[in-house]
Amino acid sequence: MKISFNWLRELVELKPGVTADSVADKLTLAGLEVESIERRGRDLSGVLVAEVRGTRPHPSADKLSIVRLHAGGAEEEVVCGASNVPAAGGRIAWAPPGATLPGGRKLDRREIRGVMSPGMICSEAELGLGEGGDGILILSPLDAPVGADLARQIGLLDEVLEVNVTPNRPDALSHAGIAREVAALFETSWRLPLPDEVPQVPLAQGRGVDVEIRDSTACTRYAARIVTGLRLGPSPIAVRVRLSACGVRAISNLVDVTNYVMLETGHPLHAFDLNRLQGGIAVRRAGRGERMKTLDGIDRPLQENDIVIADARGAIALAGVMGGADSEVSAATTDVLLEAATFDPRSIRRTSKRLGLRSEASHRFERGVDAEGIPHASRRAAAMLARFGEGRVAGEGIDRYPVQQHPRRVVLSFAGLSRLAGFEIPLSQAAEKLAAIGIVTAPDGDDRLAATVPTFRPDVGIEEDLVEEVMRLVGYEHAPARLPRGSGAPATSPEAPADRARDALAALGLSEIVSWGFVPRTWLGALGGQLEGGIAVKNPISADYELMRTSLLPGLVDAAKRNLARSVFDLGLFEVGPIVRRTDDPKEPTAEPTIAAALLVGRRPGWLKPDEAFDFFDAQRIARELLRALGITQLAFAPARQSLLLHPGVGAEIHVRNADAEATGKATANATGRVVGLVGEVHPRLLRKLGLEARAFYLEVTLDAVGGERRPVRSVAPPRFPVSSRDISFWIDLAVSADDQRALLLSAAEPLLRDLAVLEDYRDPRYAPAGKKGMLWTLTYRADERTLTDAEVDAAHARVVAALKAAPSVALRQ
Amino acid sequence: MSSGEKAPIVADLIGDLDRLAGAFADEIGALATEQEIRLAQARYLGKKGRVSELMKALGRLAAEDRPAVGEAANRAKASIEGAVATRLGALDEADLHADLARVVDVTLPGRGWPLGTLHPLTLVRREIEGIFLGLGFEVRTGPWIETEWNNFDALNTPPDHPARDMQDTFFVEGGRVLRSHTSPVQIRTMLSGPPPVRIIAPGNVFRRDDDATHTPMFPQMEGLLVDQGVSFADLKGTLLYFVHRFFGPNLGVRLRPSYFPFTEPSAEVDAACYLCSGSGQSGGRSCRLCKGSGWIEIGGAGMVHPNVFRAVGYDPRAVSGFAFGMGLSRMAMLKFEVDDLRSFYEHDVRFLAQFR
Numbered sequence A: 001m002k003i004s005f006n007w008l009r010e011l012v013e014l015k016p017g018v019t020a021d022s023v024a025d026k027l028t029l030a031g032l033e034v035e036s037i038e039r040r041g042r043d044l045s046g047v048l049v050a051e052v053r054g055t056r057p058h059p060s061a062d063k064l065s066i067v068r069l070h071a072g073g074a075e076e077e078v079v080c081g082a083s084n085v086p087a088a089g090g091r092i093a094w095a096p097p098g099a100t101l102p103g104g105r106k107l108d109r110r111e112i113r114g115v116m117s118p119g120m121i122c123s124e125a126e127l128g129l130g131e132g133g134d135g136i137l138i139l140s141p142l143d144a145p146v147g148a149d150l151a152r153q154i155g156l157l158d159e160v161l162e163v164n165v166t167p168n169r170p171d172a173l174s175h176a177g178i179a180r181e182v183a184a185l186f187e188t189s190w191r192l193p194l195p196d197e198v199p200q201v202p203l204a205q206g207r208g209v210d211v212e213i214r215d216s217t218a219c220t221r222y223a224a225r226i227v228t229g230l231r232l233g234p235s236p237i238a239v240r241v242r243l244s245a246c247g248v249r250a251i252s253n254l255v256d257v258t259n260y261v262m263l264e265t266g267h268p269l270h271a272f273d274l275n276r277l278q279g280g281i282a283v284r285r286a287g288r289g290e291r292m293k294t295l296d297g298i299d300r301p302l303q304e305n306d307i308v309i310a311d312a313r314g315a316i317a318l319a320g321v322m323g324g325a326d327s328e329v330s331a332a333t334t335d336v337l338l339e340a341a342t343f344d345p346r347s348i349r350r351t352s353k354r355l356g357l358r359s360e361a362s363h364r365f366e367r368g369v370d371a372e373g374i375p376h377a378s379r380r381a382a383a384m385l386a387r388f389g390e391g392r393v394a395g396e397g398i399d400r401y402p403v404q405q406h407p408r409r410v411v412l413s414f415a416g417l418s419r420l421a422g423f424e425i426p427l428s429q430a431a432e433k434l435a436a437i438g439i440v441t442a443p444d445g446d447d448r449l450a451a452t453v454p455t456f457r458p459d460v461g462i463e464e465d466l467v468e469e470v471m472r473l474v475g476y477e478h479a480p481a482r483l484p485r486g487s488g489a490p491a492t493s494p495e496a497p498a499d500r501a502r503d504a505l506a507a508l509g510l511s512e513i514v515s516w517g518f519v520p521r522t523w524l525g526a527l528g529g530q531l532e533g534g535i536a537v538k539n540p541i542s543a544d545y546e547l548m549r550t551s552l553l554p555g556l557v558d559a560a561k562r563n564l565a566r567s568v569f570d571l572g573l574f575e576v577g578p579i580v581r582r583t584d585d586p587k588e589p590t591a592e593p594t595i596a597a598a599l600l601v602g603r604r605p606g607w608l609k610p611d612e613a614f615d616f617f618d619a620q621r622i623a624r625e626l627l628r629a630l631g632i633t634q635l636a637f638a639p640a641r642q643s644l645l646l647h648p649g650v651g652a653e654i655h656v657r658n659a660d661a662e663a664t665g666k667a668t669a670n671a672t673g674r675v676v677g678l679v680g681e682v683h684p685r686l687l688r689k690l691g692l693e694a695r696a697f698y699l700e701v702t703l704d705a706v707g708g709e710r711r712p713v714r715s716v717a718p719p720r721f722p723v724s725s726r727d728i729s730f731w732i733d734l735a736v737s738a739d740d741q742r743a744l745l746l747s748a749a750e751p752l753l754r755d756l757a758v759l760e761d762y763r764d765p766r767y768a769p770a771g772k773k774g775m776l777w778t779l780t781y782r783a784d785e786r787t788l789t790d791a792e793v794d795a796a797h798a799r800v801v802a803a804l805k806a807a808p809s810v811a812l813r814q
Numbered sequence B: 001m002s003s004g005e006k007a008p009i010v011a012d013l014i015g016d017l018d019r020l021a022g023a024f025a026d027e028i029g030a031l032a033t034e035q036e037i038r039l040a041q042a043r044y045l046g047k048k049g050r051v052s053e054l055m056k057a058l059g060r061l062a063a064e065d066r067p068a069v070g071e072a073a074n075r076a077k078a079s080i081e082g083a084v085a086t087r088l089g090a091l092d093e094a095d096l097h098a099d100l101a102r103v104v105d106v107t108l109p110g111r112g113w114p115l116g117t118l119h120p121l122t123l124v125r126r127e128i129e130g131i132f133l134g135l136g137f138e139v140r141t142g143p144w145i146e147t148e149w150n151n152f153d154a155l156n157t158p159p160d161h162p163a164r165d166m167q168d169t170f171f172v173e174g175g176r177v178l179r180s181h182t183s184p185v186q187i188r189t190m191l192s193g194p195p196p197v198r199i200i201a202p203g204n205v206f207r208r209d210d211d212a213t214h215t216p217m218f219p220q221m222e223g224l225l226v227d228q229g230v231s232f233a234d235l236k237g238t239l240l241y242f243v244h245r246f247f248g249p250n251l252g253v254r255l256r257p258s259y260f261p262f263t264e265p266s267a268e269v270d271a272a273c274y275l276c277s278g279s280g281q282s283g284g285r286s287c288r289l290c291k292g293s294g295w296i297e298i299g300g301a302g303m304v305h306p307n308v309f310r311a312v313g314y315d316p317r318a319v320s321g322f323a324f325g326m327g328l329s330r331m332a333m334l335k336f337e338v339d340d341l342r343s344f345y346e347h348d349v350r351f352l353a354q355f356r
């Protein structure tokens, strides 16, 4: 909320030296954060209130005139282009030579179409007063004496505090509320301006309007006052200046008064054109199927929760939210009914939110308007309107208040205060602080205070609330700082596996990215078959954030695309985080497994072999090392020919072999086990759909499937006896995988064979027989308890070779 | 040789042996490999070598002549072996010399994969986790998709409460929400067991904001401590400890009254600006980081509201507690002097490569 410092000074007794900055600092430290201070009219100087003496045409320009004026001194003749120059006796704002306008423009004596003009006559816009409209500013005699410094006179020099009022403090949404706080903080007094003394007339016969509250949950208090004989026109300039400072546009004296009183007291007001009302008015909930045309001209269907003000014909206003077209005031309005009321905050919130109509008024009603303040606001607004519009307040007005609001009684104990604060604040000091913001207390036994919380503080309802009030007024800075006693039990972080994966992938040379949890629909569509699994965000900001991601692949591809667009072509990226999947369990309809995924694009790092592109085995190595870091060494890769994500010939599912193999660490030929991930070249069709114009290799591991804790290392002493190795080279059908060959070699169950590894997979069609590939393996033999002789190794190797030869497609090479 | 040959003359034999040693020295002087030298050595000293051939005559010598000839033979042998060792030594020296002539351009880059990088948001999360782990806090996490009850109601924010506007929330099917803060993890933790509780909850949260200073998803870290006799002073001490560890040892912390539905009293947390040490001035002008205020906002905090305790079945008369929360992207921006929040999510490896 914007608080004018000029206005505030009028309400609070502040010592002359107190600046807007010092007020802002204190408010901020008391919980009413001042986000900024706008200095208005800072450059403005030297503009005077002048009186017009006469006007004559400019000799050589039709649209200009020459205005004769004075500002208490000698008469001057000023050239003016406006068409609304008042007759002799009218007052205007004159910027003489030497004056400065907002923005720093300096005035001078200047020739205009052959006539010397000392300075200029100013419009509202030129004075920094918002749009202002056409023509020059015309001042009324009420506004300013001739010769006065205009900026000072009408409050153009001001500092506006932007106060961030938290939703629990409806009392602070007004200059009066802020004045109460400031007075407490500066230990001084404040006052609420009294209603003006204005002529009052009895209500003419038949002009009374009855008010009935039909639903007291919807409205706890409704006051109506009638003002008649109004002349609508602009408000006094000082009022317009204040509204402008608070960010409210001046419209007419009628509308301006409702806004001004709201900014002063926090009470929203609404004016109905009395002559357009039919019969009495009722405050009620909207009926089923009821409609109403709001003053923006839109015919709106209403809901039963909505609160309406209705007359004999039906709804004439959406209470607290927007007036109706049928009862709206217009330029022809002379008599009005002024409404000051409270409405159910929840209903106002739902209605204004549903219709997208949030206003200064609805903002206050949602947070709670003080019913006890209504008579004052009603009287203040009526009197001010009568004065500005030269009308009369007619009758005493009506005040319906079916459910009396009472101050709340809350007890504050010394023990409760000390326990929460962590230090001792004497109850006498607490009582003083509370009294300063209107919370009266009385001793209740030796170490308790019984507080009476006024209705304008709906947020204070329990002891803890009083503790906060006392602490913030004492100052949080007085609380000591100490570390909590005791300590927690050490526990493993649920993030540990994810962090281990991050460390491994970074150590493997990849860069971590973080992408959004929600993705465009097209991304999931491209993955094929995953749209149904995607959980939709019902109110996305844009199509970019429509569905919760079901895979990390599209996000990584998008990251690669962005880098390619910046001419970075060689990439190793990874992300670790949850994906969201639908489950069959109605109690937990979604699951969020954590995935570690990586994408390789372009060339391997390094300079010795330039242009060597990434291939499947780079990704496979990373998958292997990642799983090793997660405690899994017994892996198998099974071709994933049906995958929608991976190239049919260059992709694999990653299986973890069964637990026994994992526990014993023994190589087995059995490749079955659970699937924990995928690795391979991204399907070229998918890349086309996602728009990445480069080959890419992808891997992902579901961390939840890998299991929790990494088991501790069980070390074994290195072998004491040397190994011997023998190589074996053979042709074999292309279809027989390395894993199959390994199984053949292991089928000999040779106990001395300790290790075997592929050295070469050779497929040059110029030398390899059709349909065959040349394989070179190296086999390692060793005994635990002695050094093997050559003869023993040869014999063992012969047994392994014999087992291999049993396979029909094998032809040994020499 | 046949046994019929006449006995050799001793002096000739000794002369032959001495000449042999000289001839060997000449021969290997031209040889360049160890193998050639060893072959030459065998031609002289092997079983059928030239020295052995000459020595066959030894048997036919008079007994008194044998010692002199034997001595000459040993002399020749030693001379030949000495020549071999010398020649091999010279060759090895030459090899070594040649090897030492190799030069690499040490300024070329090393081979293989450089280390990768962790995301700055990961780095800052871990650093903060480490600080609180040291205070005995444990890490807890929770799902992105939450019930409204966990995200709002249990946190003293009933439906239609204006505080719900403080966090513009994303909704998904089944009346559930994308959590707008990690506070539901506090609720889950308290529901899972009795006090004391001492946790931190890192994780991504979601709000309907998307502009230069807000992203629709951002990482948060919250802390919760519930025990007997926990006070505002404990909260202040904990935050001060955090600021000292994270920003610098001599910086202060400032708590400003504020409002959150789930805490009472509530506070905004400011740390003294580490750039200007809280003075607001840096190099004679207003500090660019704290805009001259001397303080930087780091998060929100407060004493747990009794209604939150009631929602999870804790007795607000028996225990008290504090909670705090901070945005990790803000922490990372401060820590790494990142100007643009968006850089964390643009995946530019030239940006990310700095965080090694």
Ligand SMILES: [Zn+2]
Residues within 6 Å of the ligand: B273, B274, B275, B276, B277, B278, B279, B280, B281, B282, B287, B288, B289, B290, B291, B292, B294, B295
């Ligand atoms: Zn600073």
